[in-house]
Amino acid sequence: MFDKSEMDQVLLATGGYDHTIKLWHTHSGICYRTMQHAESQVNALEITPDKQLIAAASYQHIYMYDLNSNNPNAIVNYDGTTKNVTDVGFQVDGKWMYSGGEDCRVRLWDLRSKGTQCPKIFEVLAPVTCVCLHPNQVELFVGDQSGIIHRWDLKTDHNEQLIPESDAMILDIAIDPLGTHMAAVNNKGRCYIWSLKSGKIDEPTKMNPKHKFEAHKRHALKCEFSPDSRYLVTTSADQTAKIWNTGDFSLRQELKVENQRWVWDAAFSSDSQYVFTASSDGCAKIWNIETGSMEKEYAGHQKAITALAFRDCAV
Amino acid sequence: MALYDNKYWLLSHIRNSFISTDDTGMCELIMAGEEGVRKHLKQSLDLYPDDEDSEDEDDLSHESYDLQLDTDFPIRYRSNTAARLEKLEQVRKKTSRMKHVKWETNNSELSQEQVDDLFVRKEPVVSEVKQSLFSKTFKQYRMMPSNPFIEFAKFDGSGQVNLQTKKYRIFLTMLPEHQRNYPMNICCIGSAKVSELIGLILLKCSTMYEDYHWKPVTTYGLYITEEDGEVDRDLPCLDARENISKFGFHCLGLVEHTDPTKYVSFDTSESVIIMRSPFNTSDKKSKDISKSDQEKQITTDLHLMDVHKRAMEAPLYKSYKVYMITKMRAKTEIHLGISGEKIEIDPVQKNSKFVLVKQKPINHDMDMIAWCETVDVKSNRTIFRIIYSQNFGSSSAPESVSTFSPTLQTSASFKSYDFEAEHETAEEIVYKISLILELRSSDTRKEYLAAQERRYYKKKALI
Structure with missing residues (x-):
């Protein structure tokens, strides 16, 4: 399993409206593989922790593609959602996968069992826009279009609700790797920060509102903490992505080029020095956080890129 | 009314x-601009002109109703049903190789064991x-x-799905021989x-053959090519400004132009060496002269x-009157015919009976000639x-050559x-x-x- 070449361990995948998923050589900007995602656009992408498969959330399905073959078609199809699947992610050991959809449901899919039984489902009242797994691996934070954040405890099935702002859709939720902060962005461009206090065994995480700021002028689409928890990146329909210092939530960098249009997704390198963005101009971009300059473009998609997945490793 | 005498x-x-x-669309391009000529011809030649000239108006640009100038692809699309059936079949094939996980609502609650196993804090x-x-x-x-x-x-x-694409087999003529035997498969979007x-x-x-120096796009041309990779050098390359869907070829050869300004220019290994006179370099120095x-x-x-002209004319047939020196040092007047294909030696017919050696006519294929x-x-x-x-090679008259050889020096x-x-004639022949x-x-x-x-080195070695 570890005899793969070094480059295989740095994986960048992008997908969007042109019904393809592309894999890139990150250092040269060359696309080395294109996978077909014929039936729908790509809503979200995530690579499994063992870097063997990539999951694409799409309309009514989640498709899994093999990263280690040249098969352009999906090898697994998770079926049964009635509307768009909006988010997808994995438990850290790859035991199960979670997904959220516009059918107002959050589902857990057992990846280990040979049977197809799905262990859990969680229903809310509005279409689910985002799902975020707490680093403790037992709590899911679910955002929906009515502006509610649900904390769902997987062990006890208890849940609790937060409403940071009425009349605003929660578009993304992020929790930093230490589990001390949670960020949520909404369609008004605002960003809310909570400090999290982990409970003892089986006690729920406590959330205390900490900060609120105007991150963008228009829809904020994605937020993500850096692996070292020092930065938060937010992306937006105002054609920018912004890097914020998590110490005082001051603006660190504005990542902007002419005509990049909506910035949909972002991912940090594991040493928190670079950040990838995916935007509607059909290009993924890599930015240096120190200087705020764009260092490379990954061009090749015919239409907007709406999702991006990146896996890095330490040296 | 149309008759064959019309x-x-x-x-x-x-x-x-x-x-x-x-x-290639070349004919179309050339002929499209000839409307004036055509009208004139119509007036003078058409015995049965159509009375309704107005109807002819929009017909002007393309004379036949099934010819649409430049607007459509040459491919006829299949019917919707056929296309849809094929699509369904493809989907069926694809899904049969896929593992399907269907969501099933779990009625029974998970046991505590299962929960503890799955959800570990x-x-x-x-x-x-x-x-x-x-x-x-x-x-x-x-x-x-x-x-x-x-x-x-x-x-x-x-990998594109809902987009028209075209697949090509591209022969890369500039690569070394062992690398260019197989064409490169390229899939390009139709637009x-x-x-x-x-x-x-x-x-x-540039990603596959990193060691080759690739020049800018304008340096290269795409030529119509046979399945075996032989580039058709008689036709010009595809117009770089045109849409690829206009051309129906699937085998193309990428050729590096030696002179990018020229439309067709192949790199021929045989080039005519032209001596540049020294004036070119010196004329910058002095203005007064x-x-x-x-x-x-x-x-x-x-x-x-002149040099260029002579080079161009070299393969054209020309006959010279020269003397052939035979073994016996005797001279026979002959006609020496030279063309790109062969050399003919024809004795000039003389009535004299005192000809020492009778020269027979000889033909040599140009491939047999080594030097002059x-x-x-x-x-x-x-x-x-x-x-x-x-x-x-093959000689047209091998016997005559072998039986009669007026060679002075044989290896x-x-x-x-x-x-x-004469000096001039000899010079011309040698040059030709x-x-x-x-x-x-x-x-x-x-x-x-x-x-x-080899001989030179041998000599050198002996010295």
């Missing part, structure tokens, strides 16, 4: 045939990463210039232009023209020699004829034959040159 109709028919059978651990593998390699390669053809990546059609397809090919090439320089320039140009050179310059005559080989495989002619040989670059010539070289 000149206008016939003309129109021929034009249509040209346009409809020419996939973990303490968030943060491993301090000083440098990631990505950052390391990215920084390493940051100084490397980015691929100049990267902008063409978006024309890649591979790309020819220049963009070239860019995409170069992008692929510019007039004489100009004159010199003109003479140089004229000289160059001036041997001796006398006061009024020049002696030149044609060296040939019997081992190579294992090369024999020669000596001729005598040398040019032809250089152009043909036959095996005989190579062999001869190699033998000469």
Whole structure:
């Protein structure tokens, strides 16, 4: 399993409206593989922790593609959602996968069992826009279009609700790797920060509102903490992505080029020095956080890129 | 009404045939601009002109109703049903290879064991990463210039689904022989232009053959090519500004132009060497003698023209009256006919009975000729020699050659004829034959040159 070449361990995948998923050589900007995602656009992408498969959330399905073959078609199809699947992610050991959809449901899919039984489902009242797994691996934070954040405890099935702002859709939720902060962005461009206090065994995480700021002028689409928890990146329909210092939530960098249009997704390198963005101009971009300059473009998609997945490793 | 004696109709028919059978679109381009001529012809030739001229108006640009100038693809689309059936079949095939996981609502509650097994609380651990593998390699390669053809990546059609794409087999003529035996498969989106397809090919090439120096897109042309990779050099390359869907070919050859300004220019290994006069370099220095320089320039140009003309005319047949020197040092008057294909030696018929050696007519294929050179310059005559080989090629009269050989000097495989002619004639003949040989670059010539070289080194070694 570890005899793969070094480059295989740095994986960048992008997908969007042109019904393809592309894999890139990150250092040269060359696309080395294109996978077909014929039936729908790509809503979200995530690579499994063992870097063997990539999951694409799409309309009514989640498709899994093999990263280690040249098969352009999906090898697994998770079926049964009635509307768009909006988010997808994995438990850290790859035991199960979670997904959220516009059918107002959050589902857990057992990846280990040979049977197809799905262990859990969680229903809310509005279409689910985002799902975020707490680093403790037992709590899911679910955002929906009515502006509610649900904390769902997987062990006890208890849940609790937060409403940071009425009349605003929660578009993304992020929790930093230490589990001390949670960020949520909404369609008004605002960003809310909570400090999290982990409970003892089986006690729920406590959330205390900490900060609120105007991150963008228009829809904020994605937020993500850096692996070292020092930065938060937010992306937006105002054609920018912004890097914020998590110490005082001051603006660190504005990542902007002419005509990049909506910035949909972002991912940090594991040493928190670079950040990838995916935007509607059909290009993924890599930015240096120190200087705020764009260092490379990954061009090749015919239409907007709406999702991006990146896996890095330490040296 | 159309009859075969209707000149206008016939003309129109021929034009249509040209346009409809020419996939390159050249005929169409040329003929589209001839409306005036056509109208005139119509008036003078058409015996039965249509009365309704107005109806003819929109017909002007394309004479036949089934010919639409430049608007449609030459492919006829399949019916919707057939396309849909095929799509369904493809989906069925694809899904049969896929594992399907259907969501099933779980009625029974998970047991505590299962819950404990699946949901294990973990303490968030943060491993301090000083440098990631990505950052390391990215920084390493940051100084490397980015691929100049990267902008063409978006024309890649591979993996595209709901988009018209075209697949091509591209032969790369500039690569070394062992690498170019197999064509490169390229899938390009249908809306790309020819220049963009070239860019995409170069992008692929630059990643596959990194050691070859790839030049800008404008340096290359795409030519219609046979399945076996033989480039059709009689036709011009596909117009770089045109949309690729206009051309129906799937096998194309990428050719590097030696002169990018020229539309068709192949790199031929046999090039005519033109001696540049030294005037070109010196005329920058002095302005006061510019007039004489100009004159010199003109003479140089004229000289160059002449050289060029002679090079062009070299393969054309020409006959010379020369004397052949036989073994016995006797001279026989002959006609020496030289063309790009062969050399003919024809004795001039004489009634004299006192001919010492009767020369028979000889034919030599040009592939058998190895060399031609001036041997001796006398006061009024020049002696030149044609060296040939019997081992190579096929002679039209091999017996006559073998039975009668007026050679003075024979080697294992090369024999020669000596001729005598006036200075100018001899010079012209030597030049003509040398040019032809250089152009043909036959095996005989190579062999001869190699033998000469060997002999030279042998001599050198002996000294």
